[in-house]
Amino acid sequence: MPRQRQIIAHSIAQRLHAAEEAIDLAAARIAELNAALPLARLEGRLGAAIGQDAFASSATAIMLVAKTRAELVATHDQLKRVSDDIGLGEQAYGDVFKVATGQSQQQPLAHHLRAA
Numbered sequence: 001m002p003r004q005r006q007i008i009a010h011s012i013a014q015r016l017h018a019a020e021e022a023i024d025l026a027a028a029r030i031a032e033l034n035a036a037l038p039l040a041r042l043e044g045r046l047g048a049a050i051g052q053d054a055f056a057s058s059a060t061a062i063m064l065v066a067k068t069r070a071e072l073v074a075t076h077d078q079l080k081r082v083s084d085d086i087g088l089g090e091q092a093y094g095d096v097f098k099v100a101t102g103q104s105q106q107q108p109l110a111h112h113l114r115a116a
Contacts, residue, residue: 002087002088005086005087005088006088009083009088012079013079016072016075016076016079019072020069020072020073020076023065023068023069023072024069026065027062027065027066027069030058030061030062030065031062033058034055034058034059034062037051037054037055037058038055
């Protein structure tokens with residue numbers, strides 16, 4: 001049974017990481033679109049009202065992707081707890097840097113740097 005649980009956990013982890021990657025790629029592509037829209041307006045010498053609805057919709061899309069990403073991060077944390085609860089312990093898949101347990105993701109690492 002423990003081996004079967006590890007196989008299942010690995011399968012779930014692969015799908016979770018694929019979903020996280022897809023969301024990050026979507027966020028990057030929408031951000032590229034958001035950057036291109038006002039530049040295109042300026043380059044085309046168009047009035048500010050031209051394309052405003054499209055600009056607003058694209059900005060809304062990036063916010064929705066950010067919310068979706070936050071939900072996937074929460075799912076990741078919840079699945080980690082499930083893994084612990086069923087006795088699988090620490091599992092690492094891939095080569096992704098992870099924040100240490102208890103370390104806030106909001107704190108910048110700049111306090112480790114000094115001017116030389």
